[in-house]
Amino acid sequence: MISSQILSSGDQQQSISMKSINTAEEFFFQPHPFSDLILLVQDKQLYVDRSVLAIGSKVFHKYIQDETINSIEIIDVSPNEMIELLRFLYPQFHCTINNQNVTILLILAYRFEIDFLSSACRTFILFYLSKIEIINMYKNRNNKLIKQEDGTCLSISSIIDILCIWFREFLYINDTICCEAILNKISYCNISSIIQSNDFKNLEDNIKWRIFQVRAKYLENQYLSIV
Numbered sequence: 001m002i003s004s005q006i007l008s009s010g011d012q013q014q015s016i017s018m019k020s021i022n023t024a025e026e027f028f029f030q031p032h033p034f035s036d037l038i039l040l041v042q043d044k045q046l047y048v049d050r051s052v053l054a055i056g057s058k059v060f061h062k063y064i065q066d067e068t069i070n071s072i073e074i075i076d077v078s079p080n081e082m083i084e085l086l087r088f089l090y091p092q093f094h095c096t097i098n099n100q101n102v103t104i105l106l107i108l109a110y111r112f113e114i115d116f117l118s119s120a121c122r123t124f125i126l127f128y129l130s131k132i133e134i135i136n137m138y139k140n141r142n143n144k145l146i147k148q149e150d151g152t153c154l155s156i157s158s159i160i161d162i163l164c165i166w167f168r169e170f171l172y173i174n175d176t177i178c179c180e181a182i183l184n185k186i187s188y189c190n191i192s193s194i195i196q197s198n199d200f201k202n203l204e205d206n207i208k209w210r211i212f213q214v215r216a217k218y219l220e221n222q223y224l225s226i227v
Helices: 018-028 048-056 057-063 079-087 102-111 115-131 156-174 176-186 191-196 204-227
Strands: 037-043 044-048 072-076 135-137 140-145 151-157
Touching: 018 044, 018 079, 018 140, 037 079, 044 048, 044 079, 048 057, 048 079, 072 102, 079 102, 102 115, 102 156, 151 156, 156 191, 156 204, 176 204
Parallel strands: 037 072
Antiparallel strands: 037 044, 135 140, 140 151
């Protein structure tokens, strides 16, 4: 069984240990028993097993119905990102979802329709959002912090990039529960921090409008609470 253990935030979380990634690179960068398909990712060739990909991914299952296909080009993904995804499909790799890899796994899991991984990423994100606490710094209402489960504090604006990406991905699939949970956290970010976010700038206008709308509603509620 593939492990998709969900970890809480903290120093023990690492995206991919060097030992693990080296082992995965050694496995995927060269032919191995039963490898019968090559994924072309940038300048790398990843050797994979049709049966493994077909079982885990609906998209790959469709692609490899044609047995004459011996290679598939994967665009807009780095070799390391693709290897991280593949590790979750192969039972010999001990895989964990953490703060560092959950975003790329979420994006790729939806892209390649890997349902078990999409579900695991969703669970991790909702758990993460439920565990961070919004606090005021001194009496400045615009200086919000998030207190993580391990007790460390960060500026709420420091995670705006990742929140924007998560919101976009869940909005695409009409996941109302996740969208509302993410917007709840985004609403605490001041407008200047939001518009300076590179990932916010890359969002479609309708998604930006949703974010501005929730921030405006938050400010309205704050105003009403003090009048």
